[in-house]
C-alpha cells in the first residue's frame with residue numbers, strides 16, 4: 001500500500017539517520033570522524049574501495065535532497081536548481097591556484113593579501129571565497145580571512161581530481177551555454193557526430209575543428225590535463241573498487257582497451273603482480289604513458305608485465321585470446337553506432353573463456369516497477385522506499401555525467417537496457433553486473 005505523506009517524511013528522516021550513522025561508523029574504522037573545517041584529508045579519502053561509504057552517502061544525499069524538495073516552498077527549490085554559480089567561482093580559485101597559495105598560511109590569509117598574489121580585485125575575491133566557504137570549500141576563519149580545509153585541498157595542483165574540475169569549468173561549461181542552440185540549429189540538431197557536440201560547436205567559432213580527441217592530438221597541454229583527469233576518475237567514481245570486488249587473481253592477462261596512461265592499470269599492476277597487461281590506445285595517448293610507468297611502476301616494465309600497443313579500436317582488433325578485455329569510461333564516449341563497432345572488434349579477439357568488462361555508470365530506472373525488475377534480474381541494489389527508485393539526487397552524478405558526455409562527445413551514459421541492446425548487436429552475452437555503488441562493471445562472454 002502507498003505510504004501516507006507524513007509516513008514518507010518519517011521514513012526519509014529514518015533513512016537520513018541510519019545512512020549518516022553508517023558513514024560515521026565507516027570513518028571511525030579508519031580514524032576520527034571528520035569535521036567540515038578540518039585542514040587535513042581523512043585516511044578513508046584515499047581508500048581504494050569506497051563502496052560501503054558511497055552506498056551510505058547515496059542514500060543520505062538522496063534522502064536529504066528529497067525531504068528538502070518536499071518541504072521547501074517550490075519556488076525556492078526551483079531557483080536553487082538554476083542559480084548555481086559555484087562552477088564560475090571554482091574556476092577562478094582553480095585557475096589562480098588559491099589552495100596551493102593557502103597551504104603556506106594554515107591560520108588563514110586575508111583577501112587583501114591573497115588579492116595581491118593573484119591580481120584579482122579584493123572585494124570581488126572576498127565574495128567568491130565566501131560563496132565557496134558557504135558550500136564547505138575553504139574556511140572563513142575570521143572576517144575576510146580564508147584557510148584551506150579538507151574539501152579545498154582537492155583543488156591543489158597535485159590532485160588529479162582538480163584536472164577533471166578544470167575540464168568541467170572550462171570546455172564543458174562552454175558546451176553547456178550553447179546546448180539549447182545545438183538542439184535548435186537545423187544543421188546539427190539531429191546529429192550524433194562527435195564533431196557537432198556542443199563543446200565543439202562552442203569552440204568551432206574560434207576555428208577549431210574535429211572531435212575532442214582530435215583537439216587533444218594537436219594540443220599537448222589539453223592532453224596532459226585530460227590524462228591526469230582520468231586518474232581523478234579513480235577517486236570521483238570510486239572505480240578502483242573493481243580491484244577488490246572482481247576476482248582478478250583468477251586471471252593472468254588483462255587488456256586495458258583505450259587505457260590511456262593506465263590510470264586503472266597502474267593500480268592493477270601494483271596489486272596483482274602475476275597479471276600481464278596490454279594497454280591499447282591511440283599512439284599519441286601512449287607516448288606519455290611510457291614515461292609515467294617508468295616513474296611510477298618501473299618494476300612492471302622490468303618484469304615485462306606491461307606492454308603498450310597502438311590501436312585504433314574502430315579499425316583494428318585488439319590482441320587476441322586474452323582473459324579480460326577491460327573498457328573503463330570508453331563506451332560512454334561514443335554513440336550506439338560507434339560503440340557497436342568498438343565492441344564488435346573486441347568480440348573478434350575473444351577466446352572461448354575470455355571476458356569483456358565494461359566499467360561505466362549505469363543509469364537507474366525512475367519507475368519503481370522497472371527498478372524492481374532490474375534489481376531481481378541483475379542483482380543491482382534497489383533504492384529503499386520512499387526514495388525515488390533511482391536514488392534521486394544520490395545518483396545525480398551519473399545523470400550529470402550523461403550531460404557531460406552529450407556536451408563533449410554527443411555521446412551518453414546508458415541504462416542496463418541500453419547495454420543489453422549493445423551486447424546483442426556485438427554478439428556478447430551479459431554474464432553478471434558488479435554493482436560498485438556508484439559505477440557498475442558489466443561482465444560479458446562471447447555469445
Ligand SMILES: C[S@@+](CC[C@H](N)C(=O)[O-])C[C@H]1O[C@@H](n2cnc3c(N)ncnc32)[C@H](O)[C@@H]1O
Nearest residue numbers: 230258259260263281282285311312313328329
Ligand atoms: C575517457 S578516456 C578513458 C581512459 C581510461 N580507460 C581510463 O579509464 O582512465 C578515453 C580513452 O579512449 C581513447 N581513445 C579515443 N579514441 C580512440 C580510438 N579510436 N582508438 C583507441 N583509443 C581511443 C582516448 O585516447 C582515451 O585514452
